[in-house]
Every structure is written in C-alpha cells, then in structure tokens.
Amino acid sequence: MSFNSLGLSQALLKAISKKGYTTPSPIQEKAIPLILEGYDVLASAQTGTGKTAGFTLPLLHVLSENPKEKFRPIRALILTPTRELAAQVYANVKEYSEFLDLRSAVIFGGVNQKPQAATIRQGIDVLVATPGRLLDLQNQGLLSLKRVEILVLDEADRMLDMGFLRDIERIIKMMPTKRQNLMFSATFSHDIKKLAQGILREPVMVEATPENSTVDAINQKIYRVSKGKKSGLAIKLISDGNWKQVLMFTRTKHGANKLCKNLVSANISSAAIHGNKSQAARTKALAGFKSGDVRVLVATDIAARGLDIPLLPHVINFEIPNIPEDYVHRIGRTGRAGASGEAISLVSADETSYLKDIEKLLGFRIESDIMEGFEPDPNAPTEPEKRQQRQGRNSSKNHTNSRSSGGNNSRRRQNNKRRG
Template sequence: MSFNSLGLSQALLKAVSKKGYTTPSPIQQKAIPPILEGKDVLASAQTGTGKTAGFTLPLLHFLSENPNKKYRPIRALILTPTRELAAQVYDNVKEYSEFLNLRSAVIFGGVNQKPQVARIRQGIDVLVATPGRLLDLENQGLLSLKRIEIFVLDEADRMLDMGFLRDIERVIKMMPTRRQNLMFSATFSKDIKKLAHGILHNPVQVEATPENTTVEAISQKVYRVAKGLKTGLIIKLISDGNWKQVLVFTRTKHGANKLCKKMVGSNISAAAIHGNKSQGARTKALAGFKNGSIRVLVATDIAARGLDIPLLPHVINFELPNIPEDYVHRIGRTGRAGAKGEALSLVSADETTYLRDIEKLIAMKLPVEIIEGFEPDPNASTAPVKKQQRGGGNRSRSHSSSGNSKVGGQRSNTSSRRPKKNNYRRR
C-alpha cells in the first residue's frame, strides 16, 4: 500500500514525499481511512510506529478540504501530556501542512505566554497544547474552544498516569458536543477504555500491534548488578563501547542530577532533563543531545514520551520503572522507523519484582548478563524499592469537581451521551 491509496490530498502527499516516506506504517494504514470518513477512532500502537502522522494527516486533510473562509477559529485541538511531545507533534503538523493554507500553534507551560497568545490572536486552525497552559489561557479569555471540530487525545494513558483526568474533563466541557474524537496511545488500560467510552461515540478500534509489545528491532538485555555499583557499570559500558548517543532513564529527578554529575566527572558529556528543569534548559539539553555535543541525556519518565531522536542507538534503564508500561515507552525511544536499537537495564536485587512485572507485560524473558567486577550482591534484599511519585509534566492546579461531565459527540448529527456519575474516575 502507498500513501496515494489512502485518499489524502495532493498537497499532503507532496509533504509526505518531501519527508522521504513512501509506504504508510500499519497504524497509518488502519487509522487514516476511518478518520477521513469522520468516524471516532480509538487507536493503539507502540511508540515509534508513526501514530502521530496517523492522526495529523487526515486531520489536516479535513480542515483543508472544508476551509473556514470568514475567519480562523481554532478548529482542531491536539492535547498531549508533556511539553516535549507537544513540540514534536507541532513540528509534524507544520511539516505536513507546508503546502496547505492552514495555520497552527503550540502552547505549553514553563515559558512566557505572550508569544503563544500573539500567535493565537493571528488566527489558527490547529492548536497543539498541554492541559495546564490550555486551561490557563482559556480561563484568561485568551482562547476559545467553542468551534472545535476535531479533538485528539494523544498518549491518553500517560495523561491518566500523570493525573490529568479532571483537566481532560474540563477541556471537554469547553468544546461543542458535535465533533470528531480521536484517542491515540501506545497502551490501553481498563481506565483508558472507560475514558474512551465516555468521549468516543461508536468508535472504530484499530491496533497495529498487540498491546504492550516492544519493537522487534530493539535488542534488549538485563545486567544484574549490585545497587552501589550501577554508576561504575554504566560509565564502563558507555566508555568501553565508545557510545556517542545514549538516553539514560532514572526513577527520580535527584537521581538524574546525581548521575549526570558523575558522568561529567568521568569526562562523559551529559545533561539532565526532568520536571524541575526550566523549559529553556530542557530545550538546550535536548538540542545538544541531538547535535552530538552531549553524549548522554539523563532523564526521568517525563522524557519517555515525546522525544523523537532519529536513529537513537542506545537506551539504558539505570533504574527500572515501577510501572511496567513505562518500560515499553522508555525503550521505544530507540528502534524507531525500522532502525535497529539497543535497550539495556541495570537491575539490582530490590528491582526484581519490577523486572518480573515487565517480563510478564511484554511476554518475554529478557536475557541476563553479569560483568566481572560488577556482580550483584547475593545478600541484598529483593524487597521492592519504595515507589516514587511521577515527576514532570504540565499539570494544572485544577479544583473542579469530578462529577458528571458532558462528553462525546462528533461531526455527524449523532447526539452526545452523558456518562454515569464517576464513570471514569481514576482508581
């Protein structure tokens, strides 16, 4: 199948061709046709499989084929959980709409709102946003969602994990009930399916790969190691392998800073990226990592979604996530677009339970290696480490009630439905 067979406009096909894409990915093949038909879609695809284009291309096609000739209200809203993901999606929107008469903008917290507001006042068709800044600007009367025709909830499971349920409810109340709704994510939990039931109307469910599977192109390995020897081991692996671009995940912000400092002390250029970093610092660190001036980017799970780094060869879990689904998202930063990648995990005794949960989720036993001089401590307890709060994101300080929310609706004349009270309250 080619992009030409999907029914997209010539302007979009030209933009896709310019990016060097010739064949749509499985999620694009399955999602684009029903979206073009105006149907609500619930889509699941592992990260790195092109799901952003799966909703961006048909969204832009509809807007360009049905222009608003009088003025430019915001007609499409793409809601994402993190700043990095918002910026990435916005870049894709700009690239794909290069040959269309459409305008777009991105808004997120951590930066001055004035340039964002100025862009919106010029008139835009597509808005990419994180919940906190979106609600803030709407509360100030600086934007309106009353003319939204297409609503996209990207990385919906991450939204719930970060506590954005009430914010999502508030955003939905601000939009017209008649609209098309698209929900995309790498995984779908029971809570996500409850949320989908309240927002989507008779959705077409598409799935490019089994839920929670990991990309086949990624080579995965576990290094069993004593907890106190992890820093020495990771420095040895990076130095001996002469690795030039490594994304490392830690469980906490403090841990990211501490490891970054150790790396720099060992003459390995490194930078940390997490929720306590300013947006400017995060942008600078990511830019340095992409251009090669920084070899190692140490991140918390805020970076597990939204980091689009072409041909990233190595991902290392310095600490395993305590939520197994996050392992899938972390290692999904490598092995993208068919490229090969390597995902390594340094596992101490107190992470044994986390490793077992991950292997159960991905339905595979990960190969284990022990390096001489960095052996695991045979006397260490296997009791799980204390779970940490998730860090990062742009969560707003929402105080709205969690009662009934008017959700649902699409472009057709189908009436919206009101879910039962607390139909999708987070457990």
C-alpha cells in the same frame, strides 16, 4: 499499499513525498481512512509506529476540505501530556500543512505566554497544547474552544498517569458536543476505556504494534548489579564501548540529577531532562544530544515521552520501571526505521519483581549477565524499596503497640495489686 490509496489530498501527498515517505505504517493505514470518514477512533499505538502522522494527516485533510471564514477560530485541538511531545506534534503539523492554507500554533508552560497568545489572536486552525497552559489562557479569555470540530488526545494513558483527568474534563466542557474525537494511547487499559466512554461516540478501535518488534530489532540485555555500583557500571559500559549517543532512564527527578552529576564527573558529557527543568533547559539538553555535544541524555519516563530522536543506538535503563509497559516505551526508542539497537538494563536485587513483570509482558526471559567488579549484593533485599519502608513502618508500629500494650498490662497489674 501507498499513501496515494488512502484518500489524502494532493497537497498532503506532496508534503509526505517531500519528507521521503512512500508507504504508510500499519497505524496510518488503519486509522487514516476511518478518520477521513468521520469516525471517532480509539487507537492503541506505541512510540515508533508513526501515530502522529496517523492523526495529523487526516485532520489536516478534513480542515482543508472545509475552509472557514476569514477570521480563523480554533477548529482542531490536539492535547498532549508534555511540552516535548507538544513541540514534536506541532513540528509535524507544520511540515504536513506546508502546501495547505492552514495556520497552526503550539502552547505549553514554562515559557512566556505573550507570544503564544499573540499568535492565537491572529487566528489559527490547529492548536497543539498541554492542558495546563491551555486552561491558563482560556481562563484569561485569550482563546476560545467553541468552534472546535476535531479533538485529539495524544498519549492519553500518560495524561491519566500525570493526573490530567480533571483538566481534560474541564477542557471538554468548553467545546461543542458535536465534534470528532480521536484518542491515541499505548494501551487499552480499564482507565483508558472508561475515559473513552465519556468522550468518544461509538468509536472504532484500532491497534498497531511497532513495525520492528522489540524482539527482532533490539538487542536486550540485563546486568545484575549492586545498587551502589550502578553508576560505575554505566560509566564503564559507555567508556569501554565508546558510545556517542545514549539515552538513560531513571524513575525519579532526583535520581536523574544525581546520575548526570556522576557521569559529568567521569568526563562523560551529560544532561538531564525532567519535570523540574525549565523548558529552555530541556530544549537545550535535547538539542545538544541530537547534535552530539551531549553524549548521554538522562531522562524520567514523563519527560522522555514524545522525544523524537532518530536512529538512537543505545538505551540504558539505569533503573527499570515499575510499570512493564514503560519498559517497552523506553527500549522502543532504539531499533527504529530498520536500524538495530541495544537496550541494557541495570537491575539490582530490589527490582526483581519489576523484572519479572516485564519478562511476563514480553513473553520471554531477557539475557542476563554479571560484570566482574560490579557483582550484585547477595544480602540485599529483593523487595522494592517502598515496600521495604512500608514493612519497616508496620514493624515499628507493631513494636510500639506491643510496648504500649505491655505498659498498660503492667499498670493494670499494679492497680490490681493496690486493690488487693
């Protein structure tokens, strides 16, 4: 099948051709005709499936087929969980609407709101936004959603993970009830289905997996290692392999900063991106990584969602995620567009249960190895750290209660003696 057979306008086909695309991905092939027909769509699509074009192309087609008055109210709203994803989606909207008479804008926090508000005042058809900045501008009376015809929730699962449910509910109340709704998520979890029930009208469900499966396109490997030796092992792998572009994942912002510092100390140019970094710092880090000035980009899961890094050769899970689906998201950033990729996970004893959950999701055991000098600690606990802390607190509480109980028994015995 070609894009010509999907029912898109000549202006959009021209923009698609200019980008060098000829054949739609499975998610595009399934979702585009349904959206053009006006259906509400609930789509499951992971990073690397072409999902952004899957909703951007038909959205632009619908808006261009029904032009509005001279002043342009916001007619389509695309909500994303992160600044990086908002910027990437907006870039796609701009590219695909090059030959259309449509205007678009992107708004997110961490930067001055005045230029964003000024662009909206001039009239736009498509707004790409993160929930926080959108509500800020709406509360100040700087934008209106009363004319929205199409709502897109991109990476809805991540929005729920980040606690945006209340914001989404508030935003929906600002829009007309009669509108087309599109929801894209990595999974059809219970929470996503519950959210969909409150937003979508008789939705059509669409599922698509990445064109290259994780098994075929990505060489996955695990190194069992002592927790304290992870930084040393990562430095050795990058240095010995002379890797020029590596995306590394940590579970926490503090962990990302600490790892970045260790890499820089080993003369490996690195930058970290996470929620505590300013938008300017995040943009600079990503630009440096793409240009090759930064060899290693250290990221948390939330910050990494929506990053567009073509042909990424190496992903290292410095800490494996506690949510199995996040592992697939992480390693799916390599082995794209027909290229091979490598995903290495450094697994310490306390991550054993996380690894089991990941392998259960994948349906196979990942090749495991131990590097000399970086052996795992045979005496380390195999429970996750938080669970160890909980157990420690419970043990301490029991010990205190026991002492307290013993003291009470002693006092009771003394009182009984006095009575006797």
